[in-house]
Amino acid sequence: MSRASLPSGRASRGTEGKGVSWLCYNLSMENPLLRSIVNGLKDYLPGKNPTEPGVIKLASNENPFGPSPAALAAIKQEASRLQMYPDQKSGALRAALALKTSLPEDNFICGNGSDDIMQIIAAAYLNPGEKVVVSENSFSVYELVTKLFGGELVKVPLKNFQQDLGAIAAAVDTKTKIVFLTNPHNPTGSYLSKVALESFLKKLPPTVLVVIDEAYAEFAEAPDFAYGFDQVRSGANVVVLRTFSKFYGLAGLRVGYGVGPAELIAPLFKTKMPFNVNRLAQAAAVAALDDVEFLTKTAANNRQGKKYLYQALEKLGLKYLPTEANFIFIGLQIPADELFLKLLKEKIIIRPLTSFGLPEAIRVSIGTEQENARLIAGLQKTLI
Numbered sequence: 001m002s003r004a005s006l007p008s009g010r011a012s013r014g015t016e017g018k019g020v021s022w023l024c025y026n027l028s029m030e031n032p033l034l035r036s037i038v039n040g041l042k043d044y045l046p047g048k049n050p051t052e053p054g055v056i057k058l059a060s061n062e063n064p065f066g067p068s069p070a071a072l073a074a075i076k077q078e079a080s081r082l083q084m085y086p087d088q089k090s091g092a093l094r095a096a097l098a099l100k101t102s103l104p105e106d107n108f109i110c111g112n113g114s115d116d117i118m119q120i121i122a123a124a125y126l127n128p129g130e131k132v133v134v135s136e137n138s139f140s141v142y143e144l145v146t147k148l149f150g151g152e153l154v155k156v157p158l159k160n161f162q163q164d165l166g167a168i169a170a171a172v173d174t175k176t177k178i179v180f181l182t183n184p185h186n187p188t189g190s191y192l193s194k195v196a197l198e199s200f201l202k203k204l205p206p207t208v209l210v211v212i213d214e215a216y217a218e219f220a221e222a223p224d225f226a227y228g229f230d231q232v233r234s235g236a237n238v239v240v241l242r243t244f245s246k247f248y249g250l251a252g253l254r255v256g257y258g259v260g261p262a263e264l265i266a267p268l269f270k271t272k273m274p275f276n277v278n279r280l281a282q283a284a285a286v287a288a289l290d291d292v293e294f295l296t297k298t299a300a301n302n303r304q305g306k307k308y309l310y311q312a313l314e315k316l317g318l319k320y321l322p323t324e325a326n327f328i329f330i331g332l333q334i335p336a337d338e339l340f341l342k343l344l345k346e347k348i349i350i351r352p353l354t355s356f357g358l359p360e361a362i363r364v365s366i367g368t369e370q371e372n373a374r375l376i377a378g379l380q381k382t383l384i
């Protein structure tokens with residue numbers, strides 16, 4: 001490309017030059033080159049990352065013990081093969097997952113995080129104008145992928161901070177293609193029981209695909225928790241999403257997977273990018289699945305941290321919701337953004353739920369024993 005064909009700095013200010021005229025629009029104006037729906041999309045608001053030592057992050061539900069050590073060792077090994085493209089179908093990882101779950105390999109697809117699989121599903125199944133039903137105050141990526149493919153978003157309010165399966169079923173009509181459920185639910189930590197999910201699925205027409213996002217299912221303790229794998233086994237129209245980002249401590253690596261009946265999964269290999277899961281991620285995920293010591297420690301810490309935080313929050317007189325995940329929803333009587341800034345001064349990063357449409361609530365990840373104690377001390381100092 002010759003230099004002359006690149007837009008010049010001056011032209012990009014829109015004062016001169018040709019062929020780059022849209023750049024003279026300022027960022028707050030609509031860019032006329034865009035597909036119309038893109039102007040309506042919001043930026044994803046991630047949890048804040050610490051930039052200085054001593055700051056604890058309890059904002060994104062990451063593993064407080066860092067990445068799985070077995071995964072790190074596998075990454076070192078795999079690094080010497082990085083000149084080669086990765087396995088397009090993540091074969092070794094799918095085989096390992098099949099072995100762990102006793103489901104067939106063709107029930108699995110891997111993604112660059114489970115977010116990637118949400119997009120792959122929408123690309124395969126969502127025609128423009130078809131409806132997608134989600135719950136209000138929930139994970140924003142469902143909304144993003146719906147809009148990206150021209151779907152019509154239908155938002156159903158939560159009921160008592162839980163997904164309202166009755167109202168969701170009632171919102172489904174002949175134009176509905178996808179329903180997104182989150183189990184356990186982010187940000188409330190509430191869960192769907194096996195009985196509730198089964199009776200919900202029975203009400204749906206066979207033309208609807210139910211995506212069950214189980215990003216936190218490994219942390220669930222409730223004996224009647226609805227594991228979507230059981231629904232996959234019975235051949236329901238469900239795709240279950242799992243991730244290595246939370247329990248396995250690999251959020252920065254980006255790897256997740258979808259599980260569903262083979263007929264639902266096979267088309268997804270056509271709509272994914274060919275090499276969507278990199279070599280390091282595939283190798284690390286396989287190793288992490290077997291990192292029993294790390295996984296046991298993670299589960300035990302979450303159980304104990306949850307108990308400690310319940311008691312400590314009660315003592316502080318704070319209203320929280322019981323959780324099946326690795327985070328706790330706390331209701332406030334003040335703006336969450338204010339508390340966020342105060343806690344930041346105490347070097348504690350939490351998640352204000354303003355972007356979830358809940359401006360007087362926060363979500364805190366369950367951390368190590370020390371982190372949890374610091375959170376409670378921070379809350380005590382800032383709230384009293």
Ligand SMILES: *Cc1c(COP(=O)(O)O)cnc(C)c1O
Nearest residue numbers: 113114115139186215243245256
């Ligand atoms: C964290 C999270 C995910 C995981 O996304 P990845 O792309 O796998 O990192 C998915 N769904 C929900 C509700 C989450 O909170």
